[in-house]
Amino acid sequence: MGEVAVIGAGVAGIQxxxxxxxxxxxxxxxxxxxxxxxxMAQLDKTFPTNDCSMCxxxxxxxxxxxxxxxxLYTLTEVKEVTGEVGNFTVKLIRHPRYVSELKCNGCGDxxxxxxxxxxxxxxxxxxxxKAIYKPHPQVVPNVTIRDSEHCIECGLCYDxxxxxxxxxxxxxxxxxxxxxxxxxxxxxxxxxxxxQRKKALRYLKIPDVITSLEFERLICASGPTGGIPRxxxxxxxxxxxxxxxxxxxxxxxxxRPYCSCVCCMYAIKNAIxxxxxxxxxxxxxxxxxxxxYGKGYEEYYQRAQDLGIKFIRGMxxxxxxxxxxQTEIVVENTETRELLKLYPELVVxxxxxxxxxxxxxxxxxLKIPKDESGFFAQENMKTNPVGTIKPGIYIAxxxxxxxxxxxxVMQGGAAAMKAFSDAIRV
Numbered sequence: 001m002g003e004v005a006v007i008g009a010g011v012a013g014i015q016x017x018x019x020x021x022x023x024x025x026x027x028x029x030x031x032x033x034x035x036x037x038x039x040m041a042q043l044d045k046t047f048p049t050n051d052c053s054m055c056x057x058x059x060x061x062x063x064x065x066x067x068x069x070x071x072l073y074t075l076t077e078v079k080e081v082t083g084e085v086g087n088f089t090v091k092l093i094r095h096p097r098y099v100s101e102l103k104c105n106g107c108g109d110x111x112x113x114x115x116x117x118x119x120x121x122x123x124x125x126x127x128x129x130k131a132i133y134k135p136h137p138q139v140v141p142n143v144t145i146r147d148s149e150h151c152i153e154c155g156l157c158y159d160x161x162x163x164x165x166x167x168x169x170x171x172x173x174x175x176x177x178x179x180x181x182x183x184x185x186x187x188x189x190x191x192x193x194x195x196q197r198k199k200a201l202r203y204l205k206i207p208d209v210i211t212s213l214e215f216e217r218l219i220c221a222s223g224p225t226g227g228i229p230r231x232x233x234x235x236x237x238x239x240x241x242x243x244x245x246x247x248x249x250x251x252x253x254x255x256r257p258y259c260s261c262v263c264c265m266y267a268i269k270n271a272i273x274x275x276x277x278x279x280x281x282x283x284x285x286x287x288x289x290x291x292x293y294g295k296g297y298e299e300y301y302q303r304a305q306d307l308g309i310k311f312i313r314g315m316x317x318x319x320x321x322x323x324x325x326q327t328e329i330v331v332e333n334t335e336t337r338e339l340l341k342l343y344p345e346l347v348v349x350x351x352x353x354x355x356x357x358x359x360x361x362x363x364x365x366l367k368i369p370k371d372e373s374g375f376f377a378q379e380n381m382k383t384n385p386v387g388t389i390k391p392g393i394y395i396a397x398x399x400x401x402x403x404x405x406x407x408x409v410m411q412g413g414a415a416a417m418k419a420f421s422d423a424i425r426v
Contacts, residue, residue: 002182002426004419005030005090007078007362010038011405012397012412013187014060019416020185021069025423028179029070030092032077032358035139036061038189042122042213044220044227046405047269048300054138056405061140074141077358079176081184081365085392086426090179096170098146099132103165106134106142110157110166118150120224124214126232127224132157132166137222183392183422185415186376188362190353190398193248193256200318201247201349207233208327209319209347212243212266219273229274231346233325238345240282241274242329243267244316249352249402250288258373260352260402264291267350268304275307284310284342286331294404312340319347353402366393375401386415394418 002025006017009031017029029036043053064070073094080091116131123129132146146157146166157166195203195211203209208231210218221227231238245267249260264287271283290311292301305311313335320328322343329342355374363370368388371377376395379387386394396415397408 001025002086002423003028003180004183004185004423005088005179005181006185006187006419008038008187008189008356008397008399009033009036009064009072009074010187010189010397010408011040011057011060012189012399012408012415013038013185014057014064015409015412016185016187016396016416016419017064017070018060018067019413020420020423021067023420025069025420027070028073028090028181029064030073030076030078032075033135034074034097034143034145035135035141036064036072036074037138037140039213040405041136041138042124042220043216044223045269045273047265048294048296050269050273058138061138065140072141075145078362078365081367085390085422086182088181088184088392090181090184091176092179093176096148097143098148098151098167098170099144100165100167101141101143103163104143104161105163105165106139106144108134108144109160109162110144113156113160115154115156116150116152118147123217123224124211126210126214126217181423182426183394183419184366185412185419186362186366186368186393186395186399187397187412187415188356188359188399190402191356193260193351193354195247195349195351197254198247198349201244201316202319202321203349206319206321206325206327206347207231208238208345209349211247212263212270212348212350215270215348219270229346237278239280240344241271241284241346241348242342242344243271243283243285243348243350244319244329245285245287245350246315247349247351248354256352256354256373258402259291261291262402262404263350263352265294265297265300265404267348268292268301268309270348271309272300272304272307275304275309282310283308284312284344286312286314286316286329288313288315294406314340353398356399359399366390368393368395373401375399386411386418392419392422 114130120129
């Protein structure tokens, strides 16, 4: 019986790995970040049920680590792939953690004494982290990582660690190694669109114009503000918020003609969470079309309307900063032809999905094509939606196209069964 490599350990990759491993096949789960979980680990709630995101994801993460048939590789990237179905050789490069995974128990004593604070990718930049840190409390594996780029070598973390898990050098970490597998599942996920490319929306120019992922971290109880939405300009709680949809989606001027699928429901979810917590908050959503296509999604949209959230069919040409740094949006309601002026205290840009950074290199290593949108190309959308032109290599989740969590999990399971079939034939 052969083994399987799963590249990418977001929710689709974790689901694929668990499904294969639970059928008795060895799985190598490869993730380039310090922890598994992907973007789902950054979310507070999921739509349309408003269930806790980590309550769904965290058990899967722990199961993946504890499953005897799954070997987990973090801080690891694919360098080269050769061979054919039933006999692939995957060459990997592992980056140093500068913390011993065998000794570290994740206590966080080293993080507490670290004097360095830098940009926190997990909090989408609205919070900070230390130079030695865990990306979030529920990380798997539960091990810190020392950021050698920003570390000032003050020595405090070495002294604070009673287990002597913090390493001056990580020479014992294996840098390059190879795996022999029968099949491969690619679940490399997505990146969010860089809103700076839409210059008229003034992202990073006006401090109170932020992205949906930044806003997600602001309203999350484990986020930098303890779940209280605040303006970045002065730290005050806003009295009015405007969501702007389709930023980086359905836009041919920036080569993003596709719909990102989740943005409408994602914004509605955050608007509902705000309305239920702050009844006096003025919430408006500017949109092209509301695409509520899934089970219970239309009812979720209706729930938002019933709660008093305003929906205006119209997209702003630009966002302005007026007197006293007041944000101004001029927009036409295309249903009534009324020209409106809005003065929100916070603007949230619903940024779309785009292919993950590094996916071009993965495609080149695997020798599989990408489609016109930059995602991995399916062999046949109808008859083999998880297959590629190369037998034995399968794709799943947002690596294929923008999709929500249930669809990503479902496609991860489908790719798993294809890869499992190849593995048992060896």
